[in-house]
Amino acid sequence: xxxxxxxxxxxxxxxxxxxxxxxxxxxxxxxxxxxxxxxxxxxxxxxxxxxxxxxxxxxxxxxxxxxxxxxxxxxxxxxxxxxxxxxxxxxxxxxxxxxxxxxxxxxxxxxxxxxxxxxxxxxxxxxxxxxxxxxxxxxxxxxxxxxxxxxxxxxxxxxxxxxxxxxxxxxxxxxxxxxxxxxxxxxxxxxxxxxxxxxxxxxxxxxxxxxxxxxxxxxxxxxxxxxxxxxxxxxxxxxxxxxxxxxxxxxxxxxxxxxxxxxxxxxxxxxxxxxxxxxxxxxxxxxxxxxxxxxx
Numbered sequence: 001x002x003x004x005x006x007x008x009x010x011x012x013x014x015x016x017x018x019x020x021x022x023x024x025x026x027x028x029x030x031x032x033x034x035x036x037x038x039x040x041x042x043x044x045x046x047x048x049x050x051x052x053x054x055x056x057x058x059x060x061x062x063x064x065x066x067x068x069x070x071x072x073x074x075x076x077x078x079x080x081x082x083x084x085x086x087x088x089x090x091x092x093x094x095x096x097x098x099x100x101x102x103x104x105x106x107x108x109x110x111x112x113x114x115x116x117x118x119x120x121x122x123x124x125x126x127x128x129x130x131x132x133x134x135x136x137x138x139x140x141x142x143x144x145x146x147x148x149x150x151x152x153x154x155x156x157x158x159x160x161x162x163x164x165x166x167x168x169x170x171x172x173x174x175x176x177x178x179x180x181x182x183x184x185x186x187x188x189x190x191x192x193x194x195x196x197x198x199x200x201x202x203x204x205x206x207x208x209x210x211x212x213x214x215x216x217x218x219x220x221x222x223x224x225x226x227x228x229x230x231x232x233x234x235x236x237x238x239x240x241x242x243x244x245x246x247x248x249x250x251x252x253x254x255x256x257x258x259x260x261x262x263x264x265x266x267x268x269x270x271x272x273x274x275x276x277x278x279x280x281x282x283x284x285x286x287x288x289x290x291x292x293x294x295x296x
Contacts, residue, residue, distance in 0.1 A: 059110075066153055067114040069161030078150045083107070084142060100145045101136050107149065108133055111156050119163050119174065120156075121181040128156065172197055172204065173211045177219075184223045187247040190216045225261045228254070232270040239266055 062082075065073040077083075084100065092102040112129040116122045132152040139145050169177075176193050193216065194201040208216050224246045231242050243254035258266045 063114050066157045067118040069164050074157045083149050121178045123182045188220045233273045
């Protein structure tokens with residue numbers, strides 16, 4: 001058996017060497033072997049790393065767990081480190097870190113589409129995908145990519161858990177939610193949405209309230225307040241700037257609506273949550289680390 005293995009290995013090496021020589025000859029003659037022909041030669045060489053890919057069932061069950069909000073199953077998968085396991089995983093790049101990044105992109109793309117099909121606002125799903133994939137540019141180790149993968153899949157899963165409802169959301173309501181997410185900065189009315197999707201305003205109002213549990217106007221207001229909370233935490237926009245940005249009729253109207261939803265005024269919310277507190281915490285940790293280093 002060992003002799004047979006050695007002969008097979010030698011044959012594969014000689015075949016690939018011959019393939020490279022033929023390719024070089026063609027290039028010298030001004031010709032190039034196209035990818036399709038190169039693939040055919042590689043396929044019959046029986047030298048494709050001898051990797052048997054994982055059954056599609058395993059991958060599908062993982063994607064399904066994310067799309068159905070099964071946090072426990074997804075966390076278990078992360079704990080088993082299936083993402084970084086080389087067992088049954090194809091080689092997309094000879095560079096191990098790049099290979100892992102390619103698999104990250106594929107996983108994110110699949111999850112994005114499955115979550116979109118299961119009720120997540122489609123634009124939100126795509127923007128979330130763009131956000132996490134762009135983060136790969138700053139990562140340089142397998143551990144960093146693995147950590148980002150875990151954070152990404154848990155984020156999608158927890159969002160889906162909150163999103164899933166007992167009743168299936170109709171296409172009209174799903175389209176409306178997606179539209180509201182994309183146009184949260186604009187003034188949105190039931191009549192405008194009904195016109196956008198070619199249905200009557202009264203029908204949309206009844207359908208939306210039945211399936212979502214709140215009226216269209218309440219849903220729009222809540223979405224605007226979500227954006228306002230982020231602006232208060234992570235920007236220095238004034239109250240009037242935020243009010244104008246989100247198309248509230250006035251600053252006082254924005255403050256009144258914010259307090260109605262959140263329970264406190266925008267100013268008090270900013271005083272409590274503004275990112276300066278996070279920065280202070282970070283610099284405090286840096287100072288502690290520097291002090292410890294100097295002491296050593």
